[in-house]
Amino acid sequence: MKKIFLLALLFLCCGVAFGQSNQPVEMADTLRSSGKIYVVIATVAIIFTGLAIYLFTIDRRLKKIEKDK
């Protein structure tokens, strides 16, 4: 299992290396398109994910305390 995994990883690296040699260095991936607005969206999404998790954690902790009563 481990060997197969290693082999797959090696092949993957190979693929990446070939890809790099064939394509221009500047890759126009989605995060860099339309004024890099996607970066801002990602930032806002990370912040809100954090806040949401924070709220859920408070909720869970409160539930625990309420159960102890």
Next chain:
Amino acid sequence: MTRFIYQSWWKVLAVIMLFYTLIAGFLLDVPELPILHETIRNVYFHVPMWIAMFTVFTVSVVYSIMYLNTGKEEYDLVAVECVNTGTFFYVLGLLTGMLWARYTWGAFWSNDPKQNSAAIAFLLYCAYAVLRNSIDEEQKRAKISAIYNIFAFPIMVVLIMVLPRMTDSLHPGNGGNPAFGKLDMDNHMRVVLYPAFIAWSLIAIWIASLRYRIRLIEYKKNEIN
């Protein structure tokens, strides 16, 4: 109703809806307007703060009325924490509005009728907090602040929603110009705006419910002693 705040489906719903508005709010097309430019997207974030405030203040009034009807101490606690959360969203709404105004109207504060009456409405709810904290006796405090809250709410609505519309104001929807009507808002924006209203309102209710649960524990702790 009390069971509702312990359920989690609506919290998940709020988070998902908010995620949608955060992403769609930046990506979907908006009308191209002079002065506003891309800041028109602020509509998705500034206005929902006020809607969230209105929602929790409304819940607060409902619970104040319920308190006066039944005399159940818990209802009073709900009313207080809703007002506290509403005040928090009020501050967020005012700050985002001031920042937006700086880049579209030219100044953080231009004594716009809506700005001024929003400031007065804030004092109204500050007075609520002062009134509460100045009364030691529990039932008296609950009763008087419930009555004050019921009167403060319609005054706040008149101050923010009615009076600015009767004079000239920089805010859209005042002094005869349509409130983001056909001219400055299209249906594309409503697709994001209305879910944002619902999502932020639910988030506000969630925060208020968490504060209420903490306060309930404190209240029960004090009761035993």
